[in-house]
Amino acid sequence: MKNQLFLFVSLFVLVACQPKDPIEKQIDDLLSQMTLEEKIAQMNQLSGGYYSEDLESAVRAGLGSMLNSVGEETNYYQRIAVEESRLGIPMLFARDVIHGYRTIYPIPLGQAATFDLALVEEAARLTAQESMQAGIRWTFSPMVDISRDPRWGRVAEGYGEDTYLASMMGAATVRGYQGFDSIVQLAACVKHFVGYGVSEGGRDYNTTWIPEIQLRETYLPPFKAALDAGSLSIMCSFNDINGVPSSANKHLNVNILRHEWQYNGVLVSDYASSQNMIAHGNCHDLREATLLSINAQMDMDMENHAYSNHLKELIEEGLVKEQQVDVCVRNILRMKYRLGLFDNPYCAVENPVYYSSESLSAAQRAAEESAVLLKNNGILPLSSTPTILVCGPLAHSQHDQNGTWCFDKVDSATVTPLMAFRELERAGKIRLIEQMGKHWSREVSQSNITQLTRLARQADVVLFFGGEESILSGEARCRAHLNLPGDQSAQLRALKAIGKPVVLTVMAGRPLCIGEDINMVDAVLYAFHGGTMQGPALANLIMGVVSPSGRLPITFPQAVGQIPMYYNKKNSGRPTSNPVLYDDIPVGIEQFSIGADSYWLEYGDKPLYPFGYGLTYTTFEYGPVVLSDTIIDKSAIIASCEITNTGTMDAVAVPQLYIRDLVGSITRPIRELKGFQRVTIPAGESRTVSFEIEEADLAYWHLAQGVDLGADGDYTFSAEPGDFHIWIAPNSAEGQAARFALKK
16 A cells, blocks of 8 residues: 555656646746636637728737638738737637638548548648638638438538548548648647537438437547547537537537547637527527536637627626636637747738649549549540530539638639530540530520530530539538439430430539439449539549549438438348339239338338449459458457459559448447558559458447446447458448457
């Protein structure tokens, strides 16, 4: 006992004698000088984007952050903060820079389709460089909400349905924004904490109900990965979770974020999300919303005017302790010091460099890698010097191909598919026919179809660029139907009737239900909204300069009625074996048996395309999985697979590692992604890919031993001994399984 006490005292003295972090010492000094009013001012973020005396007064009083000011306006207000406020604390200027500032990259869902972490990180790094030149030092990205409902408009803003993929993509984006130096470039803000993508009916801002184990297993890991990558901030979500809005959710914001994860970065509300608690029915008024938010340790109040109007009176009444405010302000000041704002508060706006060759090259490469080839009957890549008709509502829409969340893009800098094919015609590589006029994705016009079919008869091949206008996806852009808008399907039907080869390229912010459209064309590229350089990227893919390498980061349903649909589902007690479909049921026979399996009569249990799917201009043959051992005991095992390019074109394979825990105390998914690679394989050659699997890769959240189902709390994250299947496969629906066991 004496030895234990001596050890404890020694450790205490050792820790106490350690030199304090210089930043923390600076924060201590500054915090000791601040009045309560100045502390509260630091906890507020107001929307700028204009000049006003009211904003100037707020800045002089110590306003902590401003939203939507860019360029010289940031320097204008920063000078007031630094030179005219009592303590000269610089402000933090924030903006929604989601997938590019001026140079626009594919929407995050498209970036996830690249399965290329290095490229995603590079795109974020280059985005940070452009943003900083405009005075922006804080972006509300990445969004790592898992969504399995493409009706939800913000599915465009995230990385798809899979927890592992979203975790890797979110962490890569954080590293790109923030850099590796001691001074952070652009502060990341991982959002929306948490469960926003599970909103009922795919409706934005809607209610979510998430059991604790599912919350921890599916929805929390991407946030933890982004915070582990160093994200300086995190944002509350709009939704309520199990009846408690995120801005007031102490279980999430205090128990998990602050205590369990030991996070000391900034927790910021979403835009007016504290006010939204009144509409949720969680509080009577803004004063009560203020009390709930500060007790949930929400550091900064974004455009709620809650802290500024009510926090001081709550402290004076003894309902809030000033020490709670000190903790919040300390987190905010820490982020400002990490950004180097006290030493360099201003931005150099005189000669900003946008659209650098490096940025445009990365944007084009990202657009190339994000496009997924879903179908090809041999028409692609185009050969010889064909006469091409370029048509469709997104063939020449500079605005729409950039997608959602592009406040600072310049449409004239965007290169469309039509512009890229015009360049090919000038180079003598094709003969081009253009569809005349401006067209919209929701347009319905018989004269348009008449013109289209007349032009198609003059062409060797038709390139139809369809999909969604940018305004149809993103925040508050939820859809009940996921068909191609307007009369696009009718246009494709008319083109099919002519008999000319048709290549459909879909540029959209979500998966669409395009099964019937696919049947009417010869090839399909799903390109999402691809940004500034999507035109040249698509031209390169169609002409065979580049072979497609994108893979679906989200399952494509056949119909809206199948939603939610995702690859890592549970098996159910009666999995589908031999479904009898709607049209196979005889009419008038009362005793005909259709079995008792789990499926839809119209579609069976299969999606249109599974997670991880994507073709290329060659064929790959995956060999069997070879294991270094069939038992994981103390050390990891290695799973390997030989992949052979059996075609005639060099291309990129994207092998994906999946596992299945065959028996668990809580039922496990039929497959779980645990790794992926991008491997270039020359025609006729083979490459061996290897993945390491250790016990930690098999762990999952479940109730602790001896705890009854339904008990609250007492969860454990560990692997259970037993048998597992493992695949190294081209997508989530294919591959040969090998078997191994975990023993303890």
